[in-house]
Amino acid sequence: MGVVRPPHPPKRVPLIGDIIGLDAVKPMQNTARILGEIGPIYQRRILGMRLTFVGGADIAAEVNNDATWQKAVPRPLQLLRPIAEDGLFTAYNDEPNWHKAHAILAPAFSQASMRSYHQTMADVVDEMCRAWDDASGNFDVADEMTKFALETIGRCGFGYRFDSFTRADVDPFLPALKDSLGYIQAQGVPVPGRKIIDALTGRTGQHQRNVEYMFQVVDDVIADRQAHPHDEPRDLLDLMLTTKDPETGEQLDARNVRNQILTFLVAGHETTASALSFALYLLATHPDEAAKARAEVDALWPADDVVRFEDVAKLRTVRRAIDETMRLWPTSPGYFREAKRNTVIDGQYPIKQGQWLMVVLQQVHRDPAVWGADADQFRPDRFQSEEVRARPGHGYKPFGTGLRACIGRQFAYHEMILALATILHRYNFTVDPDYTLEVAEQMTLKPSGFRLTVTRRERKDASAPSPAQ
Ligand code: HEM
Secondary structure (H helix, E strand, O other): OOOOOOOOOOOOEOOOEOOOOOOOOOHHHHHHHHHHHHOOEEEEEEOOEEEEEEOOHHHHHHHOOOOOEEEOOOHHHHOOHHHHOOOOOOOOOOOHHHHHHHHHHHHHHOOOOHHHHHHHHHHHHHHHHHHHHHOOOEEEHHHHHHHHHHHHHHHHHHOOOOOOOOOOOOOOHHHHHHHHHHHHHHHOOOOOOHHHHHHHOOHHHHHHHHHHHHHHHHHHHHHHHHHOOOOOOOOHHHHHHHOOOOOOOOOOOHHHHHHHHHHHHHHOOHHHHHHHHHHHHHHHOOHHHHHHHHHHHHHHOOOOOOOOHHHHHHOHHHHHHHHHHHHHOOOOOEEEEEEOOOEEEOOOEEEOOOOEEEEEHHHHOOOHHHHOOOOOOOOHHHHOHHHHHOOOHHHOOOOOOHHHOOOOHHHHHHHHHHHHHHHHHHEEEEEOOOOOOOEEEOOOEEEOOOEEEEEEOOOOOOOOOOOOO
């Protein structure tokens, strides 16, 4: 008997494989759709290469098991290595710098550490709102959230100000980063002759110049901090420059510090920005849910606009709206796992040691076996504790799984809750009724072309009920 293989998409072409139906523009949404049509697992074969995708919560639970599986760093992640090398996100599991950096940085991402970032985050939210007040109040949501999240990680992480909301022009680091990520993303899609075209059109050269420029900026930030150290650690950079790995007694070297800074800039901004953008879209199009979240915020801050550190953990309705947003639209659309030894998944498909596959979160998060018949609906109350307790935990993994799950999870929650609560508190918003959700794919999934119009709320009487929109 031959090897049992997972189903494949229709229209397989002899020798070439499953080339028909590939979508270079929206590959993840296409993959999620195929999983919805042909089952919880499928395999695409292209020129002898086999790519396996998992969308069922039960199979995802099997491959999340760290005893048999671990994070994989296949080509889509390897493409980032020229920028981030052995930084936390792109490190291979056995690279010593992963263990060192994880041990040094994990305490900086604990819930308690958020206190030290809180005021900086609140300042950035405030700057963003002031910029909206000064402008017409109509803006592209993904653009604004991207500026916000990058500014936040830049300042909280390394004391670097892009001044996204205050300077008239744009910090040259931003187009360099955006252009590089676009270039890297494009390399992941197999287009015949791309290398030659990119070289001839100057795109490759531009990319190299962008990367050199970013290295230079980050190296200057590191050198400046080394020359003017703070008395005690204030941010991630201080920690990286002063803390010793408890196991080896070693510090991170300057090159690895640069890798981590670029990693945090890449991993820590688009993910958060996209999740906030989807949350604003879903709340703007579900006024009843927006009203619930506003009522919670208004009850907490009847008189002023000052979000205290302690308040953030109390905003359970806002948190539920964010959790439900990341369920429906996991902005990090999936993660890769590789088998540590020969195994079998779904009781029938043999997997060889070293073979990798992708967990497709958009499907796992909508698996009706976990989420019920209304899995496609935006219903934040499904994150009420009774419902959470009644559900298996493996159906929800927006921050990945196991040892290599997101180190920035608490940071992202604190930042998103703070921003969303402040926006709900200060503004009513309206969305163009003709807009239909268009989801773009870059490193993350994000709403494209989605604009909001915001107007300052009049809050004369603190005890008065708040308007729904
Ligand atoms: C809503 C926001 C975010 C989402 C959805 C998200 C999602 C994820 C996911 C799914 C992974 C696992 C990737 C894998 O297994 O290959 C991951 C890893 C990581 N994330 Fe996040 N992330 C978010 C915010 C952040 C922030 C704010 C930071 C930094 C400040 C950050 C830094 C990292 C790093 C360094 C890793 C690699 C961890 C390791 O392998 O040790 N992320 N993230």
